[in-house]
Amino acid sequence: MKTIELVGLDQNVYYEKLDNGLAVYLIPYQNKSNYTMHYLTKYGSIQTTFVPYGEKEMITVPDGIAHFLEHKMFEQEDGVDPFTFAAKTGTYSNASTNFECTRYYFEGNQSFPENLNYLLDFVGSPYFTDENVEKEKGIIAEEIKQYDDEVDWFFDEELKKALLQKDHHRVDIAGTVESIYQITKEDLYRTYNTFYQPSNMFLIISGDFQPEEALRIIQNNETLKKAKSNFKIQVLEEEEPLEVNEKKKEFQFNVVNTKVGYGIKIPLHQVKDRYLFNLYVGLMLNIKFGLASTFREMLKQENLMTSFYLEREITGDYLLISFKADSEKPEELIEKIKKELADITVEEKEIERLKKVWISSEVMMIDNISMTLDNIVSDIIEYGELIPNKIEIFRSFNLKDYYKTLSKIDFTNSSTIIIRPKKEA
Amino acid sequence: MNYQKIDMTSFQLHVIKTNRFKTVNIRVCLRDEIQKEEITLRNMLASFLTYATDTYPTKRELVLKAQDLYAVNVYTKSYRSGRFNMMNFCMSLLNERYTEKGMLEESIRLLADVIFHPNFQKEEEFEQAFHFLYESIESSMKAMKENPTTYSVIRMLEEMDSDMPYGYREFGYLEDLEKLTKENLMSYYQKILKNSLVDIYVIGNVEAKEIEKLFQKYFSFTTLKRPKVNQLIEHEKLPLRSKKIIEQEESNQSKLSIGCKIGKLTEFERNYVLTVYNMILGGNSESKFFQIIREKHSLAYYVYSSLNKLDSLMIIKAGISKENFEKTVRLVKKLMKDMIKGNFTEKDIEVVKENYLSLLKEIEDNENAIIETYLAKDLLNLGDIEERKKEIMRVTKEDIIEVAKKVKMDTIFLLEGVLQNENN
Numbered sequence: 001m002k003t004i005e006l007v008g009l010d011q012n013v014y015y016e017k018l019d020n021g022l023a024v025y026l027i028p029y030q031n032k033s034n035y036t037m038h039y040l041t042k043y044g045s046i047q048t049t050f051v052p053y054g055e056k057e058m059i060t061v062p063d064g065i066a067h068f069l070e071h072k073m074f075e076q077e078d079g080v081d082p083f084t085f086a087a088k089t090g091t092y093s094n095a096s097t098n099f100e101c102t103r104y105y106f107e108g109n110q111s112f113p114e115n116l117n118y119l120l121d122f123v124g125s126p127y128f129t130d131e132n133v134e135k136e137k138g139i140i141a142e143e144i145k146q147y148d149d150e151v152d153w154f155f156d157e158e159l160k161k162a163l164l165q166k167d168h169h170r171v172d173i174a175g176t177v178e179s180i181y182q183i184t185k186e187d188l189y190r191t192y193n194t195f196y197q198p199s200n201m202f203l204i205i206s207g208d209f210q211p212e213e214a215l216r217i218i219q220n221n222e223t224l225k226k227a228k229s230n231f232k233i234q235v236l237e238e239e240e241p242l243e244v245n246e247k248k249k250e251f252q253f254n255v256v257n258t259k260v261g262y263g264i265k266i267p268l269h270q271v272k273d274r275y276l277f278n279l280y281v282g283l284m285l286n287i288k289f290g291l292a293s294t295f296r297e298m299l300k301q302e303n304l305m306t307s308f309y310l311e312r313e314i315t316g317d318y319l320l321i322s323f324k325a326d327s328e329k330p331e332e333l334i335e336k337i338k339k340e341l342a343d344i345t346v347e348e349k350e351i352e353r354l355k356k357v358w359i360s361s362e363v364m365m366i367d368n369i370s371m372t373l374d375n376i377v378s379d380i381i382e383y384g385e386l387i388p389n390k391i392e393i394f395r396s397f398n399l400k401d402y403y404k405t406l407s408k409i410d411f412t413n414s415s416t417i418i419i420r421p422k423k424e425a
Numbered sequence: 426m427n428y429q430k431i432d433m434t435s436f437q438l439h440v441i442k443t444n445r446f447k448t449v450n451i452r453v454c455l456r457d458e459i460q461k462e463e464i465t466l467r468n469m470l471a472s473f474l475t476y477a478t479d480t481y482p483t484k485r486e487l488v489l490k491a492q493d494l495y496a497v498n499v500y501t502k503s504y505r506s507g508r509f510n511m512m513n514f515c516m517s518l519l520n521e522r523y524t525e526k527g528m529l530e531e532s533i534r535l536l537a538d539v540i541f542h543p544n545f546q547k548e549e550e551f552e553q554a555f556h557f558l559y560e561s562i563e564s565s566m567k568a569m570k571e572n573p574t575t576y577s578v579i580r581m582l583e584e585m586d587s588d589m590p591y592g593y594r595e596f597g598y599l600e601d602l603e604k605l606t607k608e609n610l611m612s613y614y615q616k617i618l619k620n621s622l623v624d625i626y627v628i629g630n631v632e633a634k635e636i637e638k639l640f641q642k643y644f645s646f647t648t649l650k651r652p653k654v655n656q657l658i659e660h661e662k663l664p665l666r667s668k669k670i671i672e673q674e675e676s677n678q679s680k681l682s683i684g685c686k687i688g689k690l691t692e693f694e695r696n697y698v699l700t701v702y703n704m705i706l707g708g709n710s711e712s713k714f715f716q717i718i719r720e721k722h723s724l725a726y727y728v729y730s731s732l733n734k735l736d737s738l739m740i741i742k743a744g745i746s747k748e749n750f751e752k753t754v755r756l757v758k759k760l761m762k763d764m765i766k767g768n769f770t771e772k773d774i775e776v777v778k779e780n781y782l783s784l785l786k787e788i789e790d791n792e793n794a795i796i797e798t799y800l801a802k803d804l805l806n807l808g809d810i811e812e813r814k815k816e817i818m819r820v821t822k823e824d825i826i827e828v829a830k831k832v833k834m835d836t837i838f839l840l841e842g843v844l845q846n847e848n849n
Binding site: 367 | 444489676723790
């Protein structure tokens with residue numbers, strides 16, 4: 001096992017790659033009572049056109065299949081479902097699907113060896129029948145409908161649809177009621193066999209456990225030994241154009257306050273270090289628009305919003321920035337944002353202050369086994385590997401690199417969406 | 426872990442020393458009797474106090490100060506618990522070992538500033554904060570229906586009894602907001618400081634002596650009158666049959682909320698038997714509700730029950746399609762009846778007990794959850810972790826059946842999703 005030190009955090013991560021290609025990250029703590037183990041495949045809702053395992057031609061599967069598959073993995077041939085197995089020892093089990101990955105996890109404080117083996121076994125043993133696939137459709141349709149009622153969900157989705165033309169991030173993770181009704185048992189097996197091979201997966205455990213013991217269990221797990229692996233995955237990657245899909249779009253929804261979203265699309269093709277690039281953009285946004293910004297004070301003084309926040313997300317080869325607000329004067333607000341973005345000047349002391357804040361947050365986070373694990377998972381998914389020296393990177397922030405990074409960015413490549421209350425009929 | 430309770434005359438200081446965390450967490454907990462017409466004031470005051478202070482009269486200045494103290498986090502949590510109004514001021518900071526000496530004192534001073542030096546003095550700054558918070562609260566009140574799951578429960582509890590504390594809206598009321606002025610905010614602030622029972626909890630790798638000294642220096646309450654009412658709400662009469670209310674709302678899904686009243690219980694029943702009962706019936710994904718209503722019959726995406734112990738209420742929530750309404754309610758009733766009939770196994774009880782023990786262990790890694798256990802000890806006379814481990818094992822099937830008989834369905838509320846003109 002390779003030891004990776006999380007610099008400045010008094011914490012090590014142990015890394016091992018098995019012969020079948022499975023990557024294992026172990027984060028044992030000295031002072032905790034619980035553990036959390038996550039088994040992930042780098043397969044999420046965006047990969048729908050691919051060459052299935054053992055075949056030669058590309059196929060396209062219905063939208064929402066990754067999420068459907070996640071639900072169906074809980075169906076086991078022996079009839080015992082993993083929730084029940086886990087609950088016997090008071091362990092919490094669940095799973096989730098996002099754009100880039102699907103994860104299955106157990107969180108508990110008892111029966112570590114049994115639970116770890118079981119996690120590997122159940123994710124390694126699909127059991128789909130026509131009947132159990134049909135049954136699931138009703139449940140997932142209800143889940144989709146529930147999200148359809150939530151304005152924040154609608155808002156996020158429409159902003160992505162406005163920014164992106166082709167990239168599958170514009171499609172809802174769960175698909176649509178129509179698309180999921182097309183899913184068949186065969187689709188599920190083909191997808192599973194392609195993306196649930198150990199070489200496309202990783203296992204990560206954090207909390208109270210012994211790394212040597214964990215590794216021994218993983219190496220001796222029979223299901224994992226028998227798993228098909230090392231089939232080269234080919235996924236159709238459509239080039240996402242630089243231009244946004246729609247510059248401006250308005251909607252009506254069952255809301256009382258007008259909501260406005262302003263999204264910016266920044267290409268990353270030429271960026272060498274995407275992590276550092278994203279951090280510098282974050283630094284600028286924080287200084288210019290964060291809780292301690294003069295911009296925010298001005299918005300409040302001029303009654304331009306009642307809530308205002310920002311998000312950043314890497315989707316394929318683009319960094320998307322979204323400003324979201326509740327505002328009765330949406331056009332005016334957006335003009336102010338644009339104007340503020342035209343001048344990226346910051347002061348050295350502002351960078352110094354944020355350094356301190358970010359370093360502190362990193363130390364606070366390491367106390368929490370789940371947050372630490374999540375943080376490492378997003379490193380792996382977004383940047384391909386664990387980033388162990390974040391505190392050092394934060395310390396290295398400087399004005400020169402700030403301007404070098406920021407001055408090249410075009411912040412005008414944008415989409416606006418406005419959601420207004422429905423007029424009474 | 427070492428726990429010490431120090432009597433500081435006007436408040437109780439609870440220090441929990443542990444080396445498990447790199448942070449220090451502080452919670453200043455104020456309790457007084459809840460009044461319906463004060464909820465909006467309370468929400469406004471809680472936001473107002475953490476928005477700015479007399480020393481840092483704008484949000485920006487207060488945030489900058491917090492950032493300088495290594496991103497110390499200050500926030501309030503207000504809620505109702507039984508007949509009490511709970512106002513918590515929380516702070517979380519890094520242990521000085523990871524920052525620099527003096528930061529603990531500086532942070533406690535900032536917390537004192539938030540509580541004792543409100544932004545009432547500077548007219549312009551006050552107006553600005555007041556205006557912004559007013560608008561924010563107003564818009565979130567108006568947006569209440571945008572979260573149909575919560576809204577359905579609020580409406581259900583109102584239909585149950587809008588004059589009882591559990592029927593009060595936690596968001597407050599628009600008509601009360603409109604009446605808000607600087608004067609009544611100020612007098613409410615004075616009242617809260619004078620009439621509340623105050624407990625302060627500190628957890629982290631800290632020395633009780635030092636903590637005591639710092640709170641002595643910066644904190645002084647002048648509590649005159651303490652709440653005399655009993656926090657626990659008990660139902661004099663249990664319903665013979667339930668009432669049904671249906672309201673329509675434009676949405677895809679329908680939200681079902683069912684309120685059940687619980688009869689008089691012993692402390693052991695309330696603290697332990699009721700917990701086991703609820704976990705078997707609807708507390709998690711292993712429960713009867715989830716396994717039968719969702720898994721077996723595919724009637725709901727989610728269906729859970731939860732307890733408001735201090736209100737003597739159990740609340741059932743489900744997300745369903747409207748055509749499944751009657752069927753779902755029938756199943757819920759049947760499953761509740763099954764509990765009375767004893768149609769559950771020793772195995773079910775065993776699994777729940779395992780779950781409970783595991784939940785207790787989960788608390789050990791979470792500072793806030795540890796504070797809550799000490800708070801619950803005060804509020805419910807619930808034992809500490811070790812005591813709870815022992816007590817839960819005493820719960821028997823007969824105990825559960827006895828408790829099951831005292832849970833009566835009172836109000837069934839359906840927020841029915843209807844889709845109107847799709848074209849706009």
